[in-house]
Amino acid sequence: MPIELTPLPYSPGALQPHLSERAVALQHGQHQRACVDAVNQRIIGTEWEDAPLERIVRESQGALFEAAAQAWNLQFQWQCLRPRGSGDPQGRLADRVKRRFGDVAGLRHAFNDAALGLFGAGWAWLVLHPDGSLAIQVTRNAGTPLTSHSTPLLGCNLWEHAYYLDYQNDRARYLEAWWKAANWEFASEQMPD
Template structure:
């Protein structure tokens, strides 16, 4: 079956105090699992059963798309976080962000502004456009840049289940915590 719940790439307590084990238990163990289970049920008889999850997301429509995209978005999101994360990106990614945004604090401010501007649930992404430049994309619901021309480099989950236990309705405080666990090395390796 092409849709599986991946293990977290770190222990459930590894992101504390920024993201608690209780939040990861709910976010990964309940919500992500529910998306995977629903996508697997909807996949039966769709004609897409033999495809990889990324290809299912690119070709599916309706409820199957929503559930498969959420399964993919979440699996990607876990790889964007690390207990050794935080700081500023270096190397080529750092250079690209400095060239596009002026400096890292300005990039962070623009990312936060876009994320806080989303009404409702969704995702904030750092993507690499086909011309090689970085960009910030905010998607609503299950939408994902995986279905577009850009390459996803980094994802920040903006659904309440990502932060409610730790931060209640304070999405801004969640974003501050997010920067402490961002895996810039992983994001840099995704550059084309």
């Protein structure tokens, strides 16, 4: 059973002015599509042929892992953003943000510092560790928290193609815009009960 390109949860232009329709369409229709196609080509006739994408990410290696992880990361990313997003986290997530970072501004500052500190392509993540504490992780290339024991809550794409059309090489401006579309409700829903 082939892996399918999941549809966007909103129209490609819905994240404007933070991310342009063209940038979203490029990431989804070209980059994510290429990753899904690469996974499907590599799983034909293998033990992975009927496996869900998440299992392939957790258990594969090499080129298959790279394609599968990037496909999953991109799929997750779209849930982390929403039209008219941002605001502040609520409930249990807000309590954990306050405990770990002092407030949302402290979280954003720490997250942005980590994201700006990554040289090259990768991802910045807000994760929940098994002990219930929040942390920020930065992964290179297609790296993902799925391969650890931490639960990803938010993921920010730091590959150049994620922001070049809208912000050229200004990753800081991209991060500022990204926070304005952050989907805190989705992040809260990822937290285990």
